[in-house]
Amino acid sequence: DIVMTQSPDSLAVSLGERATINCKSSQTVLYKSNKKNYLAWYQQKPGQPPKLLISWASTRESGVPDRFSGSGSGTDFTLTISSLQAEDVAIYYCQQYYDKVITFGQGTRVEIK
C-alpha cells in the first residue's frame, strides 16, 4: 500500500499568518498518461465528517475559501493556508486515490498560537 506521511503532526499559527502542511507519498501518485496527481486534502472539525478542500493536488473545491491552496507533484505535496482564520482550526488529512487501496495521511492538527 502507498504510505502517506504528513508533517508536522501539529502546528500552532497566529491569526492571519501562513500555515503549511506537507504530505509525502511512498510512491508516485502522478498518473503519467493524464499528468494528474491523485491527491486530495480534507479538513475535519470535531464531531464532523471530513470536508473535501482540494482534489487533483491543486483544484480547490467549490465554496472553499481561496486562502486554501494545494501544490506539489509526484510524491511531495503541500497544503497552504495563506492567512489563518479562527474557523480553520481543525485536523487536515491528505489522501491518495492513485492505488486500488486508498490511504490517508495521519493528520495534522492546526491550532491558533
Added chain:
Amino acid sequence: QVKLVDSGGGVVQPGVSLTLSCAASGFSFSSYGVHWVRQAPGKGLEWVAFIRNDGSVEFYAESVKGRFTIARDNSRNTLYLHMISLRSEDSAVYYCAKDGALRVGPDYHYYMDVWGKGTTVTVSS
C-alpha cells in the same frame, strides 16, 4: 441537495455481525462509486471499502478483507456494509462517502466529495 445518511451502528459483542446502511439522495446514485471510511476514537481516517457505480467491482482494505462486504442497491439508492466476525479494533465511526467524479477510463476511483454524518459501531463484551 446531495445527501448521504448513514445508519445501523450500535454496540455489539465481539464475533457478531452487523450491517450498516447509507441512503443517498439528490444525485444520480447509480452513476457514482461509493466508499466506506472509518475513524476509531481519537484516531485518523481509515478507508474501508469501495464499490463501483454498477456494483461490478469492489476494493477492500486488508484489515477487513474477508470479513466485510460492500454492496449497493441502485433501485433503493442505498449502500450497505455487511460486517461479520467483528473485533474490538473495528470500533469506529463509519462514514459513507460519494466518489467525486464519474469514472473515466482505467481509474479505480476518486476523492470523496460528499460524506454522511457517520454511524458509530462499538464492539465490546
